[in-house]
Every structure is written in structure tokens, then in C-alpha cells.
Amino acid sequence: xxxxxxxxxxxxxAAAIEATKxxxxxxxxxxxxxxxxxxxxxxxxxxxxxxxNGQHVMMGCYRALLHVAQTLGTEHLLERQASLRVAFVDxxxxxxxxxxxxxxxKRGLVLGLLRLRGISVYARLSAIRLALFISLGWAxxxxxxxxxxxxxxxxxxxxxxxxxxxxxxxxxxxxxxxxSAELLVSVMSLAFLGSSNDSQILIPTTGLSELIRPxxxxxxxxxxxxxxxxxxxxLEILDGKVCSVRLSNGTSIVADRVIxxxxxxALHRLLIGSDMNxxxxxxxxxxxxxxxxxxxxxxxxxTDFVAALGTTVQWVFDKRRIQQGLVAVTVSAGSxxxxxxxxxxxxxxDAELRTLFPGMASATFKRGFVIKEKHATPLxxxxxxxxxxxxxxxxxxxxxxxxxxxxTATGLPATLEGAAxxxxxxxxxxxxx
Ligand SMILES: Cc1cc2nc3c(=O)[nH]c(=O)nc-3n(C[C@H](O)[C@H](O)[C@H](O)COP(=O)(O)OP(=O)(O)OC[C@H]3O[C@@H](n4cnc5c(N)ncnc54)[C@H](O)[C@@H]3O)c2cc1C
Numbered sequence: 001x002x003x004x005x006x007x008x009x010x011x012x013x014a015a016a017i018e019a020t021k022x023x024x025x026x027x028x029x030x031x032x033x034x035x036x037x038x039x040x041x042x043x044x045x046x047x048x049x050x051x052x053n054g055q056h057v058m059m060g061c062y063r064a065l066l067h068v069a070q071t072l073g074t075e076h077l078l079e080r081q082a083s084l085r086v087a088f089v090d091x092x093x094x095x096x097x098x099x100x101x102x103x104x105x106k107r108g109l110v111l112g113l114l115r116l117r118g119i120s121v122y123a124r125l126s127a128i129r130l131a132l133f134i135s136l137g138w139a140x141x142x143x144x145x146x147x148x149x150x151x152x153x154x155x156x157x158x159x160x161x162x163x164x165x166x167x168x169x170x171x172x173x174x175x176x177x178x179x180s181a182e183l184l185v186s187v188m189s190l191a192f193l194g195s196s197n198d199s200q201i202l203i204p205t206t207g208l209s210e211l212i213r214p215x216x217x218x219x220x221x222x223x224x225x226x227x228x229x230x231x232x233x234x235l236e237i238l239d240g241k242v243c244s245v246r247l248s249n250g251t252s253i254v255a256d257r258v259i260x261x262x263x264x265x266a267l268h269r270l271l272i273g274s275d276m277n278x279x280x281x282x283x284x285x286x287x288x289x290x291x292x293x294x295x296x297x298x299x300x301x302x303t304d305f306v307a308a309l310g311t312t313v314q315w316v317f318d319k320r321r322i323q324q325g326l327v328a329v330t331v332s333a334g335s336x337x338x339x340x341x342x343x344x345x346x347x348x349x350d351a352e353l354r355t356l357f358p359g360m361a362s363a364t365f366k367r368g369f370v371i372k373e374k375h376a377t378p379l380x381x382x383x384x385x386x387x388x389x390x391x392x393x394x395x396x397x398x399x400x401x402x403x404x405x406x407x408t409a410t411g412l413p414a415t416l417e418g419a420a421x422x423x424x425x426x427x428x429x430x431x432x433x
Contacts, residue, residue, distance in 0.1 A: 003430060004029065004245055004255035006232045006270075009037020010416050011404040012261035013215055014068050014423030016224065019259075021071075022431045026224040027253060029245075031231030035215060038376065039416055041207025044369065047295060047323065050207035053371055054291035055317050055328040056416060057170070057305075061190045061198035064420035072214045077206050083108060084192070084199040087302075088162060089356050090309040094118065095302070096162070106135055106193040118309075119163065123156035127163055130155060134185055135193040141181025143382050146172075149181030166307045167192070169314055169332040172413045173287045173377045180385045183413045190412075203304065205321050232262075235270055235398065242398045257430040259402045261423060264378065267403075284384045284407060289376035290334035292349045293369045296325040300360040311352045312337060325363070327353070334372075342370035377414035378407045385409075390425075400433075402426040 003019045005012045008030030016026045034040055041052045058065060058078065069075040083101040090096075096118040100108030113128050130153045133139040141149045146168050150160055164184075165176055171187045172179040192199050204211060216226045227247070234246040235258065244252040260267050264284055301318035308314055312331055319326040329349050331337060337345055346368030354360060378384065388409035404426035405419060412418035 001025070001257065001431065002027070002255045003427070004253055004258045005261055006245070006258065007037065007261035007266075007405070008032075008035040008226065008228070009261060009405075009419060010039060010065065010068070010212075011406065011419035011423040011426075012037075012259075013212055014064055014420035015259045015261055015404050015427045016215075016219060016423075017068055017071050018424045018427035019431060020219065020222050020224055022427065024257075024427075024431060026219060027227065027255065028219065028224070029227045029230060029232050029247065029253070031229070031248070033229045034209065035226070035228065036209050036212055037419075038373065039208050041209040044293070046367065046369075047326075049323045049326065050209075051293055051319075051322065051328075051369070052204075052208045052291075054289050054373055054376070055315070055330050056204065056208055057315075058202040058204075058416060059191045059198065060200035060202065061194050062202070062415075062417040062420070064424050065417050067424075068420055069211055072212060072218055074211045074214065077204055077210055078202040079205050080202050081200045083196055084112070084201065086201070087306045088118065088166070088309055089306050090118065090162075091311060091355055093356055093358055095306075098163075100196075100199065104196045106131070108196060109192055109199065113163070116163070119158045120156065123159035126154050126156055127159040129153075131188065131193060134188045139185060141183070141185040144181040145177055145382060146179045146181045146184050147176040149184065150176070162309055166309070166314070170307075170330075171415065172380060173289060173332045174379055174381070175333050178379065178381045180380050180382045182382065182385055183380055186411055187413060201305075203317070207322075232270060235401070237398050240398060241400050257400045257402065257433070258398075259404055259423075259426045259430055261404045261419075261426075263375070263405060264407045265375070267405075284378040284380075284387065286375035287332075287377050287379040288334045288338040288372060288374045290331040290338055290345065291371045291373070292329040292331070292345060293319070293371075294327050294329065294346065294350060294353070295323065295366040295368070296327070296360070296363040297366060298363055299324050300357065300363040301327060302357070302359065306356075308352070308356055311356065313349055313352045313356070316353065316356075325366070329353075332376075338372050338374060342368075342372075345370050380413060400430075402430045 100112040404422040406414035
């Protein structure tokens with residue numbers, strides 16, 4: 001069976017691997033000059049350092065992603081924490097650590113929460129009660145925003161600010177006032193309240209593109225092919241099936257099944273003129289992520305990564321493995337600063353870092369570089385969550401067309417794991433039809 005995968009991001013790569021392992025011959029078409037989509041690295045022209053389009057963090061519960069990395073032999077490029085450990089710093093430069101290492105699984109998280117110093121005892125107990133409710137399946141987030149959900153469950157302002165908000169921003173890339181609480185419940189259940197392994201944080205030790213570098217060779221050796229730098233322009237649909245796929249170089253490809261692994265906006269462009277309602281996919285707004293790389297003359301970070309509280313800077317990562325003195329700052333749900341001038345963003349980040357970390361006083365700033373991903377992820381509000389088509393959903397318009405991508409209904413936020421999982425689900429559905 002011949003399968004055509006449109007899009008070479010993580011959903012497309014996972015779909016191609018799954019279909020190949022199930023015996024299909026797979027062709028992947030990627031319109032850009034590189035694979036990886038929204039999770040890629042490139043060489044910075046000035047420093048020569050390989051940097052990502054934005055720092056990505058994975059977790060032990062990312063099973064579909066880890067399966068891809070294991071298949072490609074790149075899992076060793078992910079550094080895994082021994083157990084969940086996150087340092088938080090606030091503008092008074094107090095460092096608080098959520099350390100779950102004392103006990104296995106969710107008991108470790110409970111003890112870690114109990115030991116957090118920056119949150120009142122009452123707020124800590126309320127947060128633990130909600131975590132337990134979630135793990136017992138007693139707290140549904142359906143139809144609620146995270147702000148409504150946390151209010152409903154009596155969460156105090158300090159626990160929201162110092163515990164819940166950093167989790168929501170990092171995993172759902174949306175403010176509390178619009179992020180779907182259903183997704184928060186699934187993140188808590190799968191990652192933070194799963195096994196000790198599930199809650200471990202994994203950070204790539206190299207550029208993101210290295211994780212998928214062997215893919216093209218892997219696919220070719222199994223009879224497949226990657227067409228890179230040529231986009232799909234149209235799906236030609238006849239008698240309820242995609243009969244051929246037209247490429248931007250004027251050629252066409254015929255396949256038994258087509259798996260679309262492209263963002264929703266890109267899919268809509270391919271289907272102009274078709275009946276969109278059949279895809280049940282209303283256009284979802286995007287949520288931006290702003291990433292800032294700052295080069296200093298020496299390494300100064302006290303730990304591998306830190307969550308910053310009460311500042312524009314949200315997460316800071318020590319990138320010393322790429323270059324001594326290099327740090328990466330992430331601002332999720334960054335609609336507030338995405339339109340700002342890059343120089344101002346760099347200056348703001350440097351100034352905030354100096355307040356957060358007085359210990360860096362002797363570090364000299366050398367250079368900054370801003371990457372604005374305006375369409376980093378779909379903005380998954382409770383309403384938008386209901387609009388997501390299932391990853392395996394067949395359209396009545398084309399019975400051999402399957403959908404994947406981080407925006408489809410995987411039960412997860414729009415993440416690398418959501419993307420990889422959607423690819424596996426779509427391939428499985430395509431091959432069992
Ligand atoms: C800055 C940033 C930080 C992030 N941080 C994290 C994180 O810490 N952890 C995490 O899990 N996730 C994170 N994410 C989200 C994660 O990167 C995405 O969810 C994931 O990469 C989406 O993969 P995808 O395959 O669904 O889509 P994409 O990566 O967008 O892949 C789709 C591909 O399809 C191609 N394409 C589009 N149209 C066509 C066409 N017509 N023909 C051919 N090809 C086409 C595109 O060029 C692209 O390569 C982050 C995202 C960004 C931008």
C-alpha cells in the first residue's frame with residue numbers, strides 16, 4: 001500500500017514511521033527545505049551556534065515522541081532528569097524548588113508541593129487536594145477555562161501564580177483566562193501525577209533537528225522517500241476519494257491513502273473550494289511564543305533551567321552545551337510582546353534576568369536574538385477544543401484522507417507528543433481501513 005504523508009513535522013514523521021513499520025511504502029512531502037516543522041534548529045549566522053526556533057521541553061510521558069527517537073536512534077540526545085525537579089525564581093530573587101525525588105510517583109509531587117516555601121500552607125494544601133481530585137478523576141475541566149476551574153476548586157492566588165500558571169503557560173501556551181481546563185487535567189494526569197518516569201523532564205542536548213536527522217535515510221532504506229522543498233498545492237478529489245495530489249513543481253502523486261500532517265491553516269488552503277464543514281474544523285486562532293537567545297561572556301546560571309515568576313521572562317534555560325554563556329528565554333502565550341521591537345525585547349530580558357539572578361552581575365551581555373513564532377500553537381480554549389477533529393476522522397468528502405497534526409483531537413495540548421501521537425493514530429486508522 002502506498003501512503004502519502006503531507007508535512008514533515010513531528011506528526012508527519014511519526015505517521016511515516018508507523019505506516020512503514022506496518023508495511024506501507026511511504027512518501028513524505030515537505031514544502032520547506034528542512035524537516036521538523038515548528039520544532040527545528042538552525043545555525044545562527046553570527047555566532048555559528050546551532051539554536052532552536054524555540055526551546056522545547058519534553059516529558060517522560062511523551063511515549064509517541066520517544067518511540068520516534070528510539071526508532072531513529074536519537075533518544076540519547078535527550079537528557080532526562082532523575083525525577084521531576086523545577087526551580088522557581090521570583091523578582092525578589094528567591095529560589096524555591098519543586099522537588100519530587102523523595103517519594104515515587106504522585107506521592108513525590110505531593111511531598112514536593114508540601115515543601116514549597118513561597119506558597120502559604122493553606123494554598124499548598126488546596127493545591128494538593130486538587131491534584132488528588134484530578135488523579136482520582138473527580139475534577140473535570142470540561143467546558144471551563146483554567147481560571148474558572150482553579151477558582152471552582154478553591155485555589156489561592158499564590159498557588160495559582162507560583163504553581164498552576166507556569167504549568168499552564170508551558171504546556172498549553174495560553175493564558176489562564178482562555179486555556180482549556182480539560183487540557184490541564186490531562187497534563188496533570190499524564191505527566192505530573194503519572195509514574196516517576198512520566199514526570200521527568202527531558203531536554204535535548206543538541207539542536208532539535210538532530211533528533212530527526214536520521215529520518216530521511218531510515219525511510220529511504222525501507223523503500224520510502226522524502227520530497228523536500230516542494231509543497232502540496234491541491235488535493236484532487238473524485239468520487240469521494242483523493243485521486244491525486246498536485247505538487248508545486250507541477251507533478252502529481254497518486255497514493256492509496258493520504259495523511260495530512262500540516263497545520264489547520266495550511267489544510268484549509270489546500271481545500272479552498274471544498275466544503276470545509278465536512279472537516280468540522282473551524283479556523284482556530286494561534287497563540288505565539290517568543291524565544292530570546294542571549295549570549296554572555298561566561299556561564300552564570302545556577303541550574304539547568306528555571307521558571308521565572310512575575311516577569312515577562314517565563315523560563316530560562318542554560319544552553320552551555322551549545323555555547324558557554326548562552327541562555328534561552330521563553331515567553332509563552334506571548335501576544336503581549338510579540339509585536340514589540342526585538343531590541344526592546346532583548347533589553348527587557350537582560351534587565352529582568354539581572355533582577356532575578358543578582359549572581360550574574362559580573363556577566364557581560366554580548367548579544368541577543370529574538371525568534372517570534374506567531375503561530376506557535378493553536379489557542380486551545382474550551383470552545384476550540386470541541387472543534388478539533390479526531391486525528392483519525394475520515395471526511396465524507398474523501399474517504400482515503402486522514403488527519404494528523406498537533407491541532408487534531410488527541411486529548412493533549414498542541415505539543416510534540418500531541419503531534420507524534422496524532423501521526424500514529426492517523427497511520428493506524430489509514431492502514432486498518
Ligand atoms: C517556539 C515553540 C516552542 C515550543 N515548545 C514546545 C515544548 O516545549 N514542548 C512541546 O511538546 N511542544 C512545544 N511546541 C509545540 C510543537 O513544536 C508543535 O506542537 C509540533 O512541532 C507540531 O508538529 P506538527 O507536525 O503537528 O506541525 P508542524 O511542525 O507545523 O509540521 C507541519 C509541516 O507541514 C509543512 N507543510 C505545510 N503546508 C504544506 C504543504 N502544503 N505541503 C507540504 N508541506 C506542508 C510545514 O512546512 C511543516 O514542516 C513549541 C512550538 C514552538 C513554535
